[in-house]
Amino acid sequence: MKPVDIQQWVDQYVRSVAPIFFIKIDADHIIQDTNEFTSKLVGKPLIGVHYKEIILDFSGTINFKQLSENPLKTHIINVVTFSGLPQTLLSTFTALNDGYVVLGHVDVEEMESLQKKVLELNNNLGKLNRELHKKNVELKKLNRLKNQFLSYATHDLRKPVSVILTYAEFLEEDADDVLSLEHKAFLKKIKASGIFMKNLINDFLDISMIESGMFKLDRQKLKLKSLLDSAFWRLELKAKKKDININITHDEKLPEMYLDASKCEQVFLNIIGNAIEHSYPESCINVKTIKSGNEVTVLVRDFGVGMSAQQQKNLFNPNKRIRTTKTGGEKSTGMGLLISKKIIEAHGGRIELSSNSGKGTCFKLVLPITQK
Amino acid sequence: MINEQLYQNYFKALLDGNREACFETVQSLLEQKINIKSLYTHLFQRSMVDVGLLWERSKISVAKEHLATCMTQNLMQLVYPILFTDEHLEKKAIVTSAFNEYHQIGAQMVADIFEINGWHSYYLGANTPINDLNKLVQELKPDVIGISVSISFNLPNVVSSIEELRKHFPKTHMIVGGQAFLWGKNYRYKLEQYPLVDCILTLDELETYLLNFDKPTINETG
Incomplete structure (x- = not known):
């Protein structure tokens, strides 16, 4: 067996196998020699290339002469790599007659520590994600219980409020001649508060049904026109009290649609009712239906107080209570619009609005024409 | 549901660090309503044992073993919504x-x-x-x-x-x-x-x- 020349073997190992960074540069800092590992790491031919193309030295702080004063001392350098991510190497600099040799290696200790930390972080992330999913399930259960409680509570509240309202009406009718004016005013307040509370309970019930996913539509084939007319009759008195004129224009091509009659009427009562509440006395409200393609749009336009951009942004947000100015001091629960939005969305439609503060608001209800 | 061919494809993808392929395999099994214990035993556990064996026999590096482990941990998270x-x-x-x-x-x-x-x-x-x-x-x-x-x-x-x-x-x-x-x-x-x-x-x-x-x-x- 031929004896191995150790010098030659080490040289061959460094040039072809070892993960060691090696470049030899001349006095002009141009690379004259390198090894397999360095070429692969950088990912391009290196002979004839200026060192700055592969070693990051933005501020020109690498001073080869100074760094090579102690050839056994390691210095940090950052080398560009084929992956695009720079690689940090611990390197030594050695001066030659006609240039310098740079030898470098990865800091194994640092890589080990980094690897351990990354694994720990990944483990923690997995653990946290598991906890998050588990908590989500618990939160959903709590939310369901909250909705159930809301539903039971509002159901139970409905009955006594109805009794209060019924007896207030009896008193209003039967004891009219024995009550003083002051007591009649008390009775009026009891009735108004009772009605407000009844509406509030109904809104809570609607919200709890929507939240618990028990909100079901009972679609029937019907004419949209008759629903709007019915809402108009029910709101006529409210409008008259403020001398507001409601103009309704229907598209002649309006088809019959599959809608939940009572829920859609609830939406129209809410949107047109809101328009009345926010309109100035002796103004008007325009309601218009338009068939376009496979959709029907209902526009409700008032010329009242309107809304600011911030109010519009938070209008359908259940977590933000919007204070809008009602021109007649009317009271409402503030949940009507949210419920209307959910009803229209359950029909596959959408609600849009445009409003100018002081100039009025236009609500656009878009409903798809469906076969069922 | 997990036959030998499916396992071998998954295992190869795991060793190659092919997250997308592994993700698709697990997602598809979940869509087919695989029993979770079966998924754990015949896919996750088996592959991790095989990865461990390859590492012990010095056929793969520790980095590859860690990558396969991290990928498996991430894949297990796909089960959470039904777990x-x-x-x-x-x-x-x-x-x-x-x-x-x-x-x-x-x-x-x-x-x-x-x-x-x-x-x-x-x-x-x-x-x-x-x-x-x-x-x-x-x-x-x-x-x-x-x-x-x-x-x-x-x-x-x-x-x-x-x-x-x-x-x-x-x-x-x-x-x-x-x-x-x-x-x-x-x-x-x-x-x-x-x-x-x-x-x-x-x-x-x-x-x-x-x-x-x-x-x-x-x-x-x-």
Whole structure:
């Protein structure tokens, strides 16, 4: 067996196998020699290339002469790599007659520590994600219980409020001649508060049904026109009290649609009712239906107080209570619009609005024409 | 559902670091409503054991092993949306990896099997110091404490943990398990000398253990 020349073997190992960074540069800092590992790491031919193309030295702080004063001392350098991510190497600099040799290696200790930390972080992330999913399930259960409680509570509240309202009406009718004016005013307040509370309970019930996913539509084939007319009759008195004129224009091509009659009427009562509440006395409200393609749009336009951009942004947000100015001091629960939005969305439609503060608001209800 | 061809394709993708292919395989199995225990046993557990064998035989680097482990942990998260339910038995388990043990997939699978069987499982992850474990057991008062160990030289840590826990919680059931017991059979006999300690080596054994634990009542007021 031929004896191995150790010098030659080490040289061959460094040039072809070892993960060691090696470049030899001349006095002009141009690379004259390198090894397999360095070429692969950088990912391009290196002979004839200026060192700055592969070693990051933005501020020109690498001073080869100074760094090579102690050839056994390691210095940090950052080398560009084929992956695009720079690689940090611990390197030594050695001066030659006609240039310098740079030898470098990865800091194994640092890589080990980094690897351990990354694994720990990944483990923690997995653990946290598991906890998050588990908590989500618990939160959903709590939310369901909250909705159930809301539903039971509002159901139970409905009955006594109805009794209060019924007896207030009896008193209003039967004891009219024995009550003083002051007591009649008390009775009026009891009735108004009772009605407000009844509406509030109904809104809570609607919200709890929507939240618990028990909100079901009972679609029937019907004419949209008759629903709007019915809402108009029910709101006529409210409008008259403020001398507001409601103009309704229907598209002649309006088809019959599959809608939940009572829920859609609830939406129209809410949107047109809101328009009345926010309109100035002796103004008007325009309601218009338009068939376009496979959709029907209902526009409700008032010329009242309107809304600011911030109010519009938070209008359908259940977590933000919007204070809008009602021109007649009317009271409402503030949940009507949210419920209307959910009803229209359950029909596959959408609600849009445009409003100018002081100039009025236009609500656009878009409903798809469906076969069922 | 998991045939040899599917497994081999998945295993190759796992070793290649092909996350998309592994993700698609697991997602597709979940869409086909695979039994979770079957997914864990025949895909995740089998592949991790095979990865471990390749590493032990120096066929793959430790970096590749870590990558396969991280990918498997991420893939297990695809199961979470169907794993957790809000109906639970009145039973709690704390599951952790042994002190100084950084492999946690085994412990995670065990914790998940507890969940599937209606238990509340609290999964502590890797390398849990005994003092932290003690505190949590004190706080949660679990019915079972599970300790998983993958590397055999961490087995003495399991013994010391059990001895420490026994001092404070003499009546709490404990289970131990993990790959380490394949090489540390003596430890199995040693640990089973402790009262209320069982060595459980497969997910099937775990399910049998849970079925026979006792007859709990459903705590669902819904």
